[in-house]
Amino acid sequence: MIDVLKSKYFNGYRAFKTSQSNATEGFDVKESMAWRYAPQYDPVAKDMNAIPEEVKPWIRGEEFIWEGTAHLPGFKEDVLTYWASCVTLSRKLVQAFALSLGLPEEYFDSKVTYPGADGVFNYYPVNTKEELSDDNVALGSHTDLQLFTLLWQDMTRGLQVLSKEGQWIKAVPIEGTIVVNIGDFMMRLSNDVYKSTVHRVYNRSNVERVSMPFFFGE
Ligand SMILES: O=C(O)CCC(=O)C(=O)O
Ligand SMILES: [Fe+2]
Numbered sequence: 001m002i003d004v005l006k007s008k009y010f011n012g013y014r015a016f017k018t019s020q021s022n023a024t025e026g027f028d029v030k031e032s033m034a035w036r037y038a039p040q041y042d043p044v045a046k047d048m049n050a051i052p053e054e055v056k057p058w059i060r061g062e063e064f065i066w067e068g069t070a071h072l073p074g075f076k077e078d079v080l081t082y083w084a085s086c087v088t089l090s091r092k093l094v095q096a097f098a099l100s101l102g103l104p105e106e107y108f109d110s111k112v113t114y115p116g117a118d119g120v121f122n123y124y125p126v127n128t129k130e131e132l133s134d135d136n137v138a139l140g141s142h143t144d145l146q147l148f149t150l151l152w153q154d155m156t157r158g159l160q161v162l163s164k165e166g167q168w169i170k171a172v173p174i175e176g177t178i179v180v181n182i183g184d185f186m187m188r189l190s191n192d193v194y195k196s197t198v199h200r201v202y203n204r205s206n207v208e209r210v211s212m213p214f215f216f217g218e
Contacts, residue, residue: 001013001068001069002033002064002065002068002069004034006064007062007064008060008062009036009060009062010034010036011034011035011036011060011061011062011064011065012033012034012035012062012064012065012068013031013032013033014031014032014033014034015031016029016030016031016125017029019032020140021139021140021141021142021200022137022140022141022142022200024140025136025137025140025141025200026134026136026137026140027136028137028138028139028140029124029125029127029131029136029137029138029139029203030122030123030124030125030138030139030201031122031123031125032120032121032122032123033065033120033121034118034119034120034121035061035062035065035079035083035118035119036060036061036062036116036117036118036119037059037060037061037114037115037116037117037118038059038061038062038063039051039059039061039114041061041080041083041084042084042087042114043084043085043087043088044091044113046114051114055114058114059114079119082119082212083117083119083214086117086119086150086214086216087115087117087216089150090112090115090117090148090150090214090216091109091112091115093148093180093216094108094109094112094147094216095108095109097147097148097186097190097194101190101193111218112216112218115216115217115218116146116215116216116217116218117214117215117216118146118214118215119212119213119214120212120213120214120215121210121211121212122139122209122210122211122212122213123208123209123210124138124139124158124201124203124208124209124210124211125208126205126206126207126208127203127204132204137200137201137202138158138200138201138202138203138209139200139201140200141162141198141199141200142198142199142200143183143184143196143197143198143199144181144182144183144184144196144213144215145183145184145185145215145217146183146184146185146186146215146216146217146218147183147185147186147189147216147217147218148180148181148182148183148186148216148217149179149180149181149183149213149214149215149216150178150179150180150213150214150216151178151179151180151181151211151212151213151214152178152211152212152213152214153173153179153209153210153211153212154173154209154210154211155173155175156173156203156205156207156208156209156210157170157172157173157203157205158201158202158203158204158205158209159171159173159179159199159200159201159211160199160200160201160202161197161198161199162197162198162199162200168200168202171199181196181197181199181213182194182195182196182197183196183215183217184196185217185218
């Protein structure tokens with residue numbers, strides 16, 4: 001119902017093994033649902049008649065996600081409540097990043113009036129024997145593209161981060177916390193003061209895994 005093939009902008013549901021984050025590492029063993037920024041749901045109320053013309057082509061939320069999940073009571077409301085909290089927190093964090101770079105607190109504010117704010121739910125199933133022997137990754141090595149990512153993960157391990165020395169380090173989940181990943185755009189804007197981190201998911205446990213990244217940028 002909310003198949004990503006219906007989307008112009010990668011909103012919707014992606015089935016297992018249809019995406020490949022790293023061409024050298026096989027298909028990602030996960031399914032996901034994604035939805036993108038839409039001003040009508042922004043926690044800072046927006047006048048829908050006053051959206052600047054140059055911004056309009058970049059508004060990439062699509063309503064079919066919510067229409068296609070309307071049979072799930074409370075789903076849209078709950079997801080958008082969570083999403084709005086991510087947007088609010090990210091607008092605060094962007095100010096903290098500005099201060100940390102020696103810039104005025106509000107330096108980036110005008111850039112995140114209509115931000116890139118993409119939510120994703122990831123579901124990684126328990127691997128089959130075949131997948132385990134394939135040396136498949138669950139999600140191939142990559143960097144995130146935006147300013148930063150707020151990443152909630154459940155208590156099943158699997159997330160790994162590549163160190164400067166080229167070693168994979170486990171980002172062990174800590175209850176009640178989120179991981180903040182630096183993205184390529186932040187690295188560029190900060191002249192490499194902040195570095196985007198290569199990471200992947202390598203799930204070898206006998207338990208399924210769920211994660212919720214939220215990608216924030218311009
Ligand atoms: O599932 C995870 O923990 C990581 C997800 C991720 O890195 C991504 O979607 O970009
Ligand atoms: Fe990522």
